[in-house]
Amino acid sequence: MIEYLLTAFFVAQPVAPAAASAVSGNAAQAPVPRLRDPVAISSKRLSGSRERAVFSGDVVVTQKALELRCDEMAASYTGPREVTRVECTGQVRMVEGPRTAQGERAVFDVPAGVLSLSGSPEASDPTTRLRGAEMRLKTGVPGFEYEVDEAVVTLEAAPLSLPRKSSGKDAPAARLPAEVSARKVVGSRSQSVFTGDVVVKHRTLELRCDKMVAYYTASQQVTRAECVGHVRATDADRSVKGERAEFRVPTGVLVVTGNPEARDATTRLRGSEVRMTVGNANFEVKDAVVTVESATPLPGREAGKGPPASTPSNPPSGGTRSP
Structure with a gap:
């Protein structure tokens, strides 16, 4: 066959015709449908x-x-x-x-x-990949406008701001994508809004929150993300939590506020603001309160002998801590 x-x-x-325009007093021109x-x-x-x-x-x-x-x-x-x-x-x-x-x-x-x-x-599109349920x-629009349920979105991140080499030349820009999953995402040309169980993975950072807004450049690269609600972030053996956070992608700096707390293997920090840089072992804390864990006793030391073990300390608030 x-x-x-x-x-x-x-x-x-x-398309719905535009409103008729008045001509010659109250007379109106009949609308012409535009197909x-x-x-x-x-x-x-x-x-x-x-x-x-x-x-x-x-x-x-x-x-x-x-x-x-x-x-x-x-x-x-x-x-x-x-x-x-x-x-x-x-x-x-x-x-x-x-x-x-x-x-x-x-x-x-x-x-x-x-x-x-x-x-x-x-x-x-050239800078974004979407998956979901x-x-x-x-x-028919110039930008990539979308709405995704149970979304996994891979975004092109703005190039990292790397320090200059010893020769004085700029280090080559590193472009590492960010992957974001959420219950729902709504995206436009300038930003994407993620809601519900948001998880961001970028380089060695994992960032979680209830809602996040990612902002783009004109070339659709993510430069900044704002998180609110149950913010939790980990980078290697360090972690930080709070109620709000701003992630500055080119510098890799995460700024956490709203009763923030930070931890590494031996130290707990509290303050009004905590800064954690991806891949950097240091914290920066405003109005800091630092708690250092006790050292583990040496093997074979009998109780009551030898120098006393260190005890947790709480230095006065204020200052910066770099573990």
Whole structure:
């Protein structure tokens, strides 16, 4: 049986017309509906009715720069053949400029320009990679706008500010991505908001909190992140906790406030602000209260003999501690 390639052209649902402008006193010019770009759909087989068409076999949907491919698709449209909704199943692939997405199922809301993906969906652009249980992508916009449930997001971090070499030349910029997981993320051109069980992994740092906002440069690199709620961070054998934190990506400095506490193998620090630099063994603490653990007694020392073991100390508040 010979299969034919069918192509159907539909008109997308019209954009709401602008309000009529008044001319010649109270007279108003009748609004003229402005149609959106047409939707072209091609496939090997097609069956349809007045309100719905089913395409199967190498389905390709195009609208402006958007190209959507899948195994089978159902298109819903109004009486004037205005496409309002497209449902795709099986090996869904989307390409729009530098952005790509894939999954097993998709729903394209044509008037809103929103593509909803499920079935192990993934999406990416040159600086961001998205994974999750379900994602919604805004099409037809210059930036990467998205909303992801049970998200894992890999972001390109701004280059690290490394110290100069002994020769006086700048060290080469290191670009290390940051991976962030959360119950939900909503992203735009300038920032992404993560909520629910947020976990950030960057270099040797693991940072956890209830909510985080990541800020981007014009080139979509993360330069700064702000965390609130049950902030907890670890870097090697050091840890710090508090209620708020700011992570400055180029310098690797984490600033924790809100009753912050920091610990390493032998020391506990409290204060009004704690600074921890990724990969650096030191803490910086404002209004510091430091507790040093007792030294372990030497083997074989009898009770009551020899110099007394050291005891925890609490120096006066204020100052900086560098363990």
